[in-house]
Amino acid sequence: MDEDYGVTGAHTEVELLVDLTVDELWSAITDLSRYGDWSPECTHAAWLDGWTEPAVGARYEARNRFPNGLVTQVLCVVTAAHPPYSFGWDVYGGAPETHEPFAAWRYDLRPAVRPEQTVVRQSFMHGPGDSGARAAVRADPVNATAILQGRLDQLRRNMKLTIGAMVCDVAGGRPEPE
Numbered sequence: 539m540d541e542d543y544g545v546t547g548a549h550t551e552v553e554l555l556v557d558l559t560v561d562e563l564w565s566a567i568t569d570l571s572r573y574g575d576w577s578p579e580c581t582h583a584a585w586l587d588g589w590t591e592p593a594v595g596a597r598y599e600a601r602n603r604f605p606n607g608l609v610t611q612v613l614c615v616v617t618a619a620h621p622p623y624s625f626g627w628d629v630y631g632g633a634p635e636t637h638e639p640f641a642a643w644r645y646d647l648r649p650a651v652r653p654e655q656t657v658v659r660q661s662f663m664h665g666p667g668d669s670g671a672r673a674a675v676r677a678d679p680v681n682a683t684a685i686l687q688g689r690l691d692q693l694r695r696n697m698k699l700t701i702g703a704m705v706c707d708v709a710g711g712r713p714e715p716e
Contacts, residue, residue: 543675543682550690551661552697556705560647560656564622566704567645567658568592570600576703578696579603583614592619600629608670615639623647631667640667660697662690 556563566572568591570583582601589596596616603609615634618626626644630637646659664671671689675682 541676541679543672543679544686545664545669545672545675546666548664548671548686548690549662550694550697551659552694552701553657553659554698554701555650556656556658556701557654558656558705558708559654560622560649562708563647563656563658563704564625566708567625567647568621570598572704572707573600573700576707577700580700581609586613592616592621592625594619598627604670610670617642618644628665629667631669638667639665640669640672641665658701660701662693662697 558566570585573580573583579602580600581603583598585591586597586599589598594616596619598614598616599611600614601609601611610631613630613632613634614627615630616625616627618624624644624646626642628634628639629641629643630639642663642665644661646661648657649655650657671686674685674689678685
């Protein structure tokens with residue numbers, strides 16, 4: 539069995555105060571068709587099997603493009619769907635029935651003091667599945683800690699960019715105050 543090098547359970551998250559209501563942000567984070575517009579890594583996401591909104595067990599596909607040019611396609615299974623407060627999913631490189639998840643993602647939303655604002659926390663945790671990060675640390679175990687930290691830092695930057703793009707897009711559609 540391969541060594542883990544600290545990959546399983548490696549975690550990162552961001553928590554931001556944004557100028558959208560909880561309902562507005564919930565609508566954005568669950569609109570998979572827009573992820574390709576907002577994310578620096580996820581270029582496509584679409585519900586599968588007739589699903590059109592999050593529900594525990596619902597599936598969707600996603601494609602990611604990495605800075606090195608690698609493009610991957612993954613299957614995601616919703617693990618949390620509590621409108622308008624939490625949306626989570628596991629990511630698989632193959633069928634969930636035969637593969638372990640290599641990542642778990644989650645958004646948690648809560649109203650801020652001002653009703654037109656929301657506190658959003660997005661989190662990521664590496665799972666036991668055979669992810670790109672796991673392959674990278676296996677290929678260079680001497681630098682495993684730095685490789686893993688670099689990936690977590692990249693994910694944190696991408697989370698901030700994605701949430702920022704969502705907020706800008708949604709808020710940009712608001713009519714000007716009278």
